[in-house]
Amino acid sequence: MSKTAPASSNWESLKKKINTSSEPKSKGANGSAPPKKRKNKGFGGIGHFAKQLESEPSKEAGPSRTQTAPEPKAEVIFLPAPSDKPLLQELRTMVAGQSVLNEAKKAPGNYIAVDCEMVGLGHLGSESALARVSLVNYHGHVLLDTFVQPRERVTDWRTWVSGVRETDIQDAPPFEEVQKKVAELVEGRILIGHAIENDMKALLLSHPNPFVRDTQKCKQLREAAKTKRPGLKKLVELExxxxxxxxxxxxxxxxxxxMALYRLHKPEWEASLRKVMEAYREKTGMEPLAKGKRKRGADDGEDDDEDEQDGKKKKTPQQFPGGGRKGISSGLSVVVRRFGKKVEGDQPKRRGPAEAPKAKAAGNWWEEAA
Structure with missing residues (x-):
């Protein structure tokens, strides 16, 4: 049996080099290389998804108890004005709350605008409840602005849109008290709102339909926004x-x-409802809204004769002593002169020269028998 030839010296040296370069730095107990360490990539499946939810901030607005209060932002931002009409400039200032009003313009008047903020009740806050209500008059003066204590437990404060927090209603008046105040203020007045049926539903109140002005249903505003249900934000920016x-x-x-949107289109809006208003007032026996400065126990400061298109007041006819007007008979007795004497009263039938009575030193000539 033949024997294997011994390895050459070249092979022995090459073998040593191979073993030195491929030998691991550390070996296991049995001389084998240790297993490679796997990076921890977290749990897979539902566990991995749940871990991502915990690490990422939620974009949904929850109750104010766990939500950070939003940063304050400007409530009104001025954009280029659609026109240079004085009325438009006045309304822009009013919306921003920069109007300077006298006491007469702070009265309730004939027109009131309402807006409400809601919070969520029930499962996932799917139901709405009143949390804040604001009423302003024709000139934007705040007649009522109050938070309201909801009658049920709030499940979503909707702070990101309503601006209402849990601390806001801790000392707020109860719902019934606020409801009564609102009902007293709007009674017998034109009530203006945007999608106003939602506000009245939250207040659990009703208002005569002829006395309601909904800016979401205004024909002129719908045509401007080119939609049947325009949003308030879009209308304010456009108009x-x-x-x-x-x-x-x-x-x-x-x-x-x-209120500003209503005043901008008030003349044509009211003209389209004039017959409806007259029929309702005749049916119910209500007095019509007086033109000019109307008083409800105090000055309204509300001039219905104002031309809403250009902000200028209509000129009233020039008054004369005795209540007359230019070009119109005042009804005063005709003043005549008879034989050089000033005579007041109805002028008698004119007589001929032969019938003229003789002048006397005393007495009234018209008392003399013919």
Missing amino acids: LGLKIQAGSHSSVTDARAT
Whole structure:
């Protein structure tokens, strides 16, 4: 049996080099290389998805108890004005809350705008309840602005849109008290709102339909927005050149914006409803709204004769002593002269020269028998 030839010296040296370069730095107990360490990539499946949810901040707004308060933002941002009409400039200032009003313009008047903020009740806050209500008059003066204690437990404060937090309603008046105040203020007045049926539903109140002005249903505003259900934010930007609701909503700003939209289209809007208003007042026996400065126990400061298109007041006819007007007989007795004497009263039938009575030193000539 033949023997294997011994390895050459070249092979022995090459073998040593191979073993040195491929030998691991550390070996296991049995001389084999240790297993490679796997990087921990977390759990797979549902566990991995749940871990991502915990690490990423939620984009959904939850109750204010766990939500960080949003950063304050400007409620009204001025954009280029659609026109240079004085009325438009006045309304832009009113919406921003920068109007300077005298006491007469702070009265309730004939027109009131309303806006409400809601919070969520029930499962996942799917039901709405009143949390804040604001009423403003014709000139944007705040008649009522109050938070309301909901009658049920709130499950979602909707702070990101309503601006209402749990601390806001701790000392707020109860629902019934606020409801009564609102009912007293709007009774017998024109009530203006945007999608106003939602506000009245939250207040559990009703208002005569002829006395309601909904800016979401206004024909002129629908045509401007080119949609049947325009949003308040879009209408204000188109018609007034203002940007509102940039952050959480303000019911005061929204109510003023609604009033501004109404005043901008008031003449044609009211003209289209004149017959409806007259029929309702005749049916119910209500007195018509008086033109000019109307008083409800105090000055309204509300001039219905104002030309809403250009902001100028209509000129009233020039008054003369005795209540007359230029070009119209005042009804005063005709003043005549008879034989050089001033005579007041109805002028008698003119007589001929032969019938003229002789003048006397005393007495009235008209008392003399013919």
